[in-house]
Amino acid sequence: MDKQIPLDEVIAGLQDKYPEQLAVVEGSLQPAVRVKTEVFLKVMQDLKNEYGLDFLADLTAVDLGDEGFRGITHVMSWRPYRMLRVEVDTPRNQPRIPSLVDLWPAADVQEREAYDMFGIVYDGHPKLTRILLSDNFEGYPLRKDFQVASKR
Amino acid sequence: MSLAEDKFLRTEELTLNLGPQHPSTHGVYRAILTLDGEYVKGMENVIGYLHRGMEKLAEARTYTQFIPYPDRLDYASGMLNELGYVQAVEKLMGVEVPERAEYIRIIMAELQRMASHMVMLGSYALDLGGYTPWMYFFRDREKILDLFEMVSGGRMTLNYMRIGGVADDLPPEFLPRLKQFMAEMPASFEEYDNIVTGNEIFIARTKGVGVFKADQALAYGVTGPNLRAAGVDYDLRKAAPYGIYDRFEFDIPVFENGDCFDRFVIRIEEMKQSLRIIEQAIAALPDGPVKAKVPRVIKPPQGEVYHQIEGSKGCLGYYVVSDGSNKPYRLHIHGPSFINVGALPEMCMDLVLQDVIATIASIDFILGEVDR
Numbered sequence: 001m002d003k004q005i006p007l008d009e010v011i012a013g014l015q016d017k018y019p020e021q022l023a024v025v026e027g028s029l030q031p032a033v034r035v036k037t038e039v040f041l042k043v044m045q046d047l048k049n050e051y052g053l054d055f056l057a058d059l060t061a062v063d064l065g066d067e068g069f070r071g072i073t074h075v076m077s078w079r080p081y082r083m084l085r086v087e088v089d090t091p092r093n094q095p096r097i098p099s100l101v102d103l104w105p106a107a108d109v110q111e112r113e114a115y116d117m118f119g120i121v122y123d124g125h126p127k128l129t130r131i132l133l134s135d136n137f138e139g140y141p142l143r144k145d146f147q148v149a150s151k152r
Numbered sequence: 153m154s155l156a157e158d159k160f161l162r163t164e165e166l167t168l169n170l171g172p173q174h175p176s177t178h179g180v181y182r183a184i185l186t187l188d189g190e191y192v193k194g195m196e197n198v199i200g201y202l203h204r205g206m207e208k209l210a211e212a213r214t215y216t217q218f219i220p221y222p223d224r225l226d227y228a229s230g231m232l233n234e235l236g237y238v239q240a241v242e243k244l245m246g247v248e249v250p251e252r253a254e255y256i257r258i259i260m261a262e263l264q265r266m267a268s269h270m271v272m273l274g275s276y277a278l279d280l281g282g283y284t285p286w287m288y289f290f291r292d293r294e295k296i297l298d299l300f301e302m303v304s305g306g307r308m309t310l311n312y313m314r315i316g317g318v319a320d321d322l323p324p325e326f327l328p329r330l331k332q333f334m335a336e337m338p339a340s341f342e343e344y345d346n347i348v349t350g351n352e353i354f355i356a357r358t359k360g361v362g363v364f365k366a367d368q369a370l371a372y373g374v375t376g377p378n379l380r381a382a383g384v385d386y387d388l389r390k391a392a393p394y395g396i397y398d399r400f401e402f403d404i405p406v407f408e409n410g411d412c413f414d415r416f417v418i419r420i421e422e423m424k425q426s427l428r429i430i431e432q433a434i435a436a437l438p439d440g441p442v443k444a445k446v447p448r449v450i451k452p453p454q455g456e457v458y459h460q461i462e463g464s465k466g467c468l469g470y471y472v473v474s475d476g477s478n479k480p481y482r483l484h485i486h487g488p489s490f491i492n493v494g495a496l497p498e499m500c501m502d503l504v505l506q507d508v509i510a511t512i513a514s515i516d517f518i519l520g521e522v523d524r
Contacts, residue, residue: 029457056373058469060484074458081392106373109494132200141208
């Protein structure tokens with residue numbers, strides 16, 4: 001596949017393909033798209049296989065408060081250097097995001113970390129267990145409503 | 153009939169705990185190995201012993217207050233960690249860094265890269281049973297730490313970078329000492345070759361051991377020297393130059409076998425390139441201020457940025473989300489060591505136990521960065 005496509009054309013191509021489920025994040029410092037959960041995996045597949053953004057740079061999440069959580073994935077290509085942020089929102093009471101482990105084994109530990117810290121369930125992850133905290137730890141510390149022991 | 157097929161002999165898989173206190177695990181890292189005889193048939197990482205909740209701590213600190221914390225991530229390369237963090241915040245704020253500060257940053261970053269590689273090289277030989285090389289590498293690293301002490305007062309926890317520049321200008325005795333260090337290094341490189349890389353036992357223990365091929369490495373997100381040892385010339389200093397790296401002439405050393413030996417030698421080669429960069433930076437070092445005029449209270453505008461630099465162990469990324477206040481709303485640290493450790497089980501599959509020790513040490517991870 002043509003790996004030389006500039007990033008704005010990549011985004012335009014994705015918008016044509018997923019007009020309802022994908023939006024460009026306006027006013028962002030770096031190129032970013034926000035997708036609906038149901039097409040997240042498909043968009044990532046396209047980015048990897050069709051557009052050559054085949055390196056998983058980073059995977060994490062942000063707590064948005066009442067609006068739930070936002071899964072943040074940065075994919076990139078090295079030559080030419082392009083990087084795209086893909087955001088996917090998920091509700092607070094039942095946070096679920098499709099797992100990227102099948103596309104990138106690199107996602108394994110990073111999804112486990114996000115699960116550990118935010119309690120986001122990555123559907124399809126082969127072994128979603130706590131990675132940094134102990135197995136009997138209660139709560140998800142990077143959630144904004146988590147109270148550290150000294151403040152309880 | 154082989155022994156294993158003898159019906160009177162029973163074979164059984166053995167579960168072995170490696171670490172967390174074992175010296176070859178470089179800190180508090182534990183691996184649960186499933187062994188068939190001496191062969192590794194399964195490996196599970198147990199990490200988190202050093203987890204301090206850096207990302208949560210950041211949310212309760214102002215942007216400036218957080219600067220000393222990255223020192224404690226990968227504690228063998230504090231300057232690089234700080235650099236990544238302050239550059240991320242600068243990107244968010246649109247701060248222009250003065251020329252002199254940019255050059256000083258390059259000198260510090262490359263010195264730190266060398267110091268970090270020296271830790272790996274020295275301790276690697278130690279893990280394979282050779283004590284002497286450690287002394288040579290740490291003798292040279294000491295000189296770099298002395299230089300850091302001159303500029304920052306610290307040796308490993310430096311707190312030298314600032315949002316908009318660096319804390320202080322170079323003291324007058326810094327450059328002569330740096331030049332002296334650089335003049336001494338070529339002789340040291342020769343010593344390294346004589347004592348380690350040319351050593352028959354060392355070669356036997358590392359050549360063809362723990363091979364991790366390029367496509368595997370990329371799929372597992374492995375970057376830095378470990379990736380370049382497998383034949384991929386990806387280096388952020390060239391691919392996406394940050395700071396002023398585009399002004400320097402240097403090569404990206406690339407090896408092709410992706411084994412422990414290559415992962416070792418590539419770090420020596422990278423040190424030679426770091427010297428080249430430092431040499432150019434000293435020659436071009438301009439006069440002027442070392443800190444931009446930034447507000448006393450750092451309040452980046454609302455927004456988010458992901459900034460990555462070429463750390464000593466791979467791509468070191470900072471994802472900063474600002475809500476417009478004086479504290480980060482969210483700070484995520486993408487530590488290359490964490491990713492590299494994630495690839496370890498795949499790397500160590502089917503190796504014999506002694507090669508696992510060699511492989512663990514060869515990917516050069518620092519638990520402070522793994523656990524954060």
